[in-house]
Amino acid sequence: MALLAATAAIDDPRRDAGETARARDEAAFEGLVRQYERLVLSTALRIACNMDDAQDISQEVFLRLYRNLDKVRRMENLTGWLYRVTVNACFDLRRRRPASAPVELANDLPSTESDPQQTAAEAERRRALELSLRLLPEKERAALVLRDLQGLSTEEVAEALGSSAATVRSQISKARVKVRAFVESYFGRRR
Amino acid sequence: MIAGCPWRERVALYAGGDLDSDEARAAELHLEVCEACRAFAQGLRADLAGLRAERERPIDPAHFVRLRARVMERVRGERGRLAWRRAGWMATAALAATILLLLVVPKPRPIATQPRVAREAPVEYAHPVVHQAAVRRSRRRVHHVRQSLTSQPIVVKLVTDDPNVVIYWITDNKGETPQ
Numbered sequence: 001m002a003l004l005a006a007t008a009a010i011d012d013p014r015r016d017a018g019e020t021a022r023a024r025d026e027a028a029f030e031g032l033v034r035q036y037e038r039l040v041l042s043t044a045l046r047i048a049c050n051m052d053d054a055q056d057i058s059q060e061v062f063l064r065l066y067r068n069l070d071k072v073r074r075m076e077n078l079t080g081w082l083y084r085v086t087v088n089a090c091f092d093l094r095r096r097r098p099a100s101a102p103v104e105l106a107n108d109l110p111s112t113e114s115d116p117q118q119t120a121a122e123a124e125r126r127r128a129l130e131l132s133l134r135l136l137p138e139k140e141r142a143a144l145v146l147r148d149l150q151g152l153s154t155e156e157v158a159e160a161l162g163s164s165a166a167t168v169r170s171q172i173s174k175a176r177v178k179v180r181a182f183v184e185s186y187f188g189r190r191r
Numbered sequence: 192m193i194a195g196c197p198w199r200e201r202v203a204l205y206a207g208g209d210l211d212s213d214e215a216r217a218a219e220l221h222l223e224v225c226e227a228c229r230a231f232a233q234g235l236r237a238d239l240a241g242l243r244a245e246r247e248r249p250i251d252p253a254h255f256v257r258l259r260a261r262v263m264e265r266v267r268g269e270r271g272r273l274a275w276r277r278a279g280w281m282a283t284a285a286l287a288a289t290i291l292l293l294l295v296v297p298k299p300r301p302i303a304t305q306p307r308v309a310r311e312a313p314v315e316y317a318h319p320v321v322h323q324a325a326v327r328r329s330r331r332r333v334h335h336v337r338q339s340l341t342s343q344p345i346v347v348k349l350v351t352d353d354p355n356v357v358i359y360w361i362t363d364n365k366g367e368t369p370q
């Protein structure tokens with residue numbers, strides 16, 4: 001309904017040609033935002049570990065997309081470009097705005113919808129995993145998020161991080177070992 | 192420092208499917224003999240399954256609505272600033288072009304207007320203005336004679352070829368200049 005209303009407003013013959021063109025451009029760009037908002041926001045959320053920062057990061061990513069529309073239209077891999085810009089925006093924000101101690105934010109986990117069918121054990125495991133991500137160094141967290149949460153290949157992760165595949169494999173392996181160690185200690189099981 | 196078996200990081204890559212076939216085979220052989228790494232691999236696989244499940248977890252749609260609203264507001268603001276900047280440049284260019292035009296294009300010369308000559312001279316003129324040289328050169332002819340039946344002076348206007356030279360002769364009806 002909202003989309004129909006927007007379209008009707010755009011095609012209103014009383015609007016002059018310039019205003020109509022601008023409205024069409026805005027509608028087209030908003031369509032692009034809708035198409036990639038989940039990719040950008042979820043990645044930013046997992047790396048930044050809080051929704052407010054993730055919103056700021058995502059807004060910055062889409063503004064960069066808007067400013068580079070001409071270049072982006074000629075690009076073959078927009079998804080890869082978006083991942084790269086999102087990761088860089090996360091690092092930039094963290095440089096400007098250092099994160100609080102991750103343990104202190106234990107009660108401020110990323111706000112996602114809770115699944116009513118999830119068991120208590122699963123919810124506890126999810127909480128432990130989210131905390132373990134927060135404890136990782138920034139670049140290891142980014143590598144793990146892109147590989148294991150976003151499902152990118154090692155080569156795609158390397159491109160997004162601006163690193164080599166070997167460096168990414170090292171970061172991923174270290175991150176996984178740390179996650180496992182944290183979850184073990186969280187549930188009180190050590191070997 | 193990562194405690195435990197030195198194979199931990201390779202096993203971590205193996206559990207995530209990130210080793211090539213040769214490396215994976217070597218890791219499998221190690222797992223057959225290392226109980227700690229077997230337990231580690233089993234636990235890590237569960238962790239990775241939990242992380243991948245997060246990929247499908249929905250995010251509250253309100254967050255996307257908020258993001259879109261913020262982005263489009265900034266986009267509209269940027270378009271407005273861009274339009275003002277463009278208008279400023281165009282105004283500056285137009286002003287520069289106007290100044291250049293005024294400097295380059297020569298000013299036209301004013302057209303000399305013909306002197307206005309009264310068809311009848313006022314009676315108050317007591318001393319007609321005569322250009323001696325022009326009168327000698329030009330042909331005299333009487334332009335107009337106003338006949339007066341009273342004792343009012345008669346004004347005779349003499350027009351020459353030179354439009355700037357006009358001779359007014361004021362006389363009485365006897366042809367004498369009034370005192």
